[in-house]
Amino acid sequence: MTSAGVVLGDRFARELPELAVRWQAESVPEARLLVLNEPLAVELGLDPDWLRGPDGVGLLTGTVLPPGAVPVAQAYAGHQFGGYVPRLGDGRALLLGELTTPGGELRDLHLKGSGPTPFARGGDGLAAVGPMLREYIVGEGMHALGIPTTRALAVVATGRSVQRETLLPGAVLARVARSHLRVGTFQYAASTGDPGLLRRLADHAIARHHPQAAQADNRYLALFDAVVAAQADLVARWMLVGFVHGVMNTDNTTISGETIDYGPCAFMEAYHPETVFSSIDTWGRYAYGNQPTIMGWNLARFAETLLPLIHDDQDTAIALAQVRLQEFGPRFQAALDAGMRAKLGLPAGLAEDVATPLMNDLIALLAANRVDFTSFFRRLGRAARGEVEPVRAMFGVDPAGFDDWLARWRALEPDAAVMDRVNPAYIPRNHLVEEALAAATAGDLAPLHRLVEAIRAPYDERPGFERYAEPAPEDFGPYQTFCGT
Ligand code: AMP
Ligand code: MG
Numbered sequence: 001m002t003s004a005g006v007v008l009g010d011r012f013a014r015e016l017p018e019l020a021v022r023w024q025a026e027s028v029p030e031a032r033l034l035v036l037n038e039p040l041a042v043e044l045g046l047d048p049d050w051l052r053g054p055d056g057v058g059l060l061t062g063t064v065l066p067p068g069a070v071p072v073a074q075a076y077a078g079h080q081f082g083g084y085v086p087r088l089g090d091g092r093a094l095l096l097g098e099l100t101t102p103g104g105e106l107r108d109l110h111l112k113g114s115g116p117t118p119f120a121r122g123g124d125g126l127a128a129v130g131p132m133l134r135e136y137i138v139g140e141g142m143h144a145l146g147i148p149t150t151r152a153l154a155v156v157a158t159g160r161s162v163q164r165e166t167l168l169p170g171a172v173l174a175r176v177a178r179s180h181l182r183v184g185t186f187q188y189a190a191s192t193g194d195p196g197l198l199r200r201l202a203d204h205a206i207a208r209h210h211p212q213a214a215q216a217d218n219r220y221l222a223l224f225d226a227v228v229a230a231q232a233d234l235v236a237r238w239m240l241v242g243f244v245h246g247v248m249n250t251d252n253t254t255i256s257g258e259t260i261d262y263g264p265c266a267f268m269e270a271y272h273p274e275t276v277f278s279s280i281d282t283w284g285r286y287a288y289g290n291q292p293t294i295m296g297w298n299l300a301r302f303a304e305t306l307l308p309l310i311h312d313d314q315d316t317a318i319a320l321a322q323v324r325l326q327e328f329g330p331r332f333q334a335a336l337d338a339g340m341r342a343k344l345g346l347p348a349g350l351a352e353d354v355a356t357p358l359m360n361d362l363i364a365l366l367a368a369n370r371v372d373f374t375s376f377f378r379r380l381g382r383a384a385r386g387e388v389e390p391v392r393a394m395f396g397v398d399p400a401g402f403d404d405w406l407a408r409w410r411a412l413e414p415d416a417a418v419m420d421r422v423n424p425a426y427i428p429r430n431h432l433v434e435e436a437l438a439a440a441t442a443g444d445l446a447p448l449h450r451l452v453e454a455i456r457a458p459y460d461e462r463p464g465f466e467r468y469a470e471p472a473p474e475d476f477g478p479y480q481t482f483c484g485t
Pocket of ligand 1: 120
């Protein structure tokens with residue numbers, strides 16, 4: 001059997017046919033597997049050796065599918081940079097179907113760059129090698145940091161050129177997610193005015209992601225609540241590692257609470273809340289420090305779609321949803337505070353009136369001195385063990401303000417072991433990602449593999465990986481990322 005027993009379910013296509021356009025991946029002139037995520041393949045119960053073979057690569061490009069598979073382009077809408085687009089959808093992507101893991105969980109197997117669909121809106125439906133490898137690297141880094149995320153299973157070069165600013169080698173990304181349901185999926189379903197469709201979508205989301213909501217008196221309000229909680233936790237985790245998503249449109253906000261769509265994203269080095277990387281985000285809408293506010297805004301858009309399910313009377317529905325939405329801020333803050341306490345190794349139960357000013361004063365010092373966010377906390381762990389000079393050196397010629405802070409903090413007897421478990425030494429730093437992508441595009445995958453090796457064990461500092469723990473050299477310059485990838 002050519003498909004090696006791979007079974008792709010069609011639950012989404014079956015339960016929500018109004019949101020699924022049957023479609024086929026474009027042929028691939030000259031497929032060449034660039035990277036295969038072996039640990040992920042094993043988790044999914046797929047045989048890595050088979051995936052490397054012709055039928056496996058056929059699956060990873062959507063060109064050889066197991067019997068019964070129903071690939072579809074998914075419909076969704078979305079607010080992009082605040083403006084509503086009623087019809088976005090998978091313009092260059094396909095849901096191949098749902099895999100069932102050995103543990104019995106469902107995972108979407110999805111392609112990006114598999115050719116234009118009816119949602120392509122003039123786009124070519126293709127993807128370039130660089131951005132797809134970038135999604136692979138950053139997703140693996142996020143996963144290793146314990147942050148919920150979609151993950152790349154493989155990137156296959158197609159042998160087809162893609163026209164961007166220049167002609168680039170094309171690729172197909174095979175992506176795995178708990179699902180591809182987005183706030184934008186609900187916006188699209190709500191806009192059809194078909195209450196049956198909206199209800200089916202909500203029930204599908206509850207069954208797949210938030211089954212405990214089915215037990216609640218008001219299951220749709222409970223669904224909203226569960227998504228608020230998941231996203232509050234997710235954004236707090238982003239903030240704790242300095243991650244800037246870059247394009248937090250409602251179509252890039254999942255119902256599962258996973259990070260999705262690594263386009264113009266990047267990790268902040270010098271700490272500053274106004275940090276923006278995306279070349280098109282001139283207003284700083286999706287700046288580092290704005291991310292919680294934007295997520296709250298996106299969740300308000302989600303709530304709007306659910307109102308008819310929450311209560312027949314609209315005013316009552318709004319009042320109910322508002323109470324839950326207002327919990328986003330406190331939930332986010334609680335997750336952020338707990339994470340920050342761990343980053344600082346603070347003793348359990350430390351009073352809020354000690355911890356809060358300590359954290360706020362530190363943030364102000366980091367911003368004023370534009371300190372490298374990631375290496376700061378790692379070096380602070382050394383300071384907890386008595387070796388204070390490496391971290392002091394980050395505050396320039398006049399570290400007096402930091403010295404005061406350091407004395408206050410050390411008096412609390414911070415726990416260095418806790419700190420080392422939550423403060424990564426290695427993250428996918430922008431200059432390292434660019435270096436790996438440039439080499440890979442020119443045919444050398446060694447730097448990519450080395451970088452992935454570093455970031456897959458982010459807390460485990462190892463000899464030979466010193467440069468992966470360092471900020472970008474001065475000559476790397478101000479970093480920008482680009483949309484339309
Ligand atoms: P993204 O910014 O990647 O989240 O994509 C936003 C929307 O643009 C989605 O509807 C995509 O399917 C669509 N899109 C992005 N790039 C392309 C492309 N090259 N061809 C067709 N559609 C695209
Ligand atoms: Mg997207």
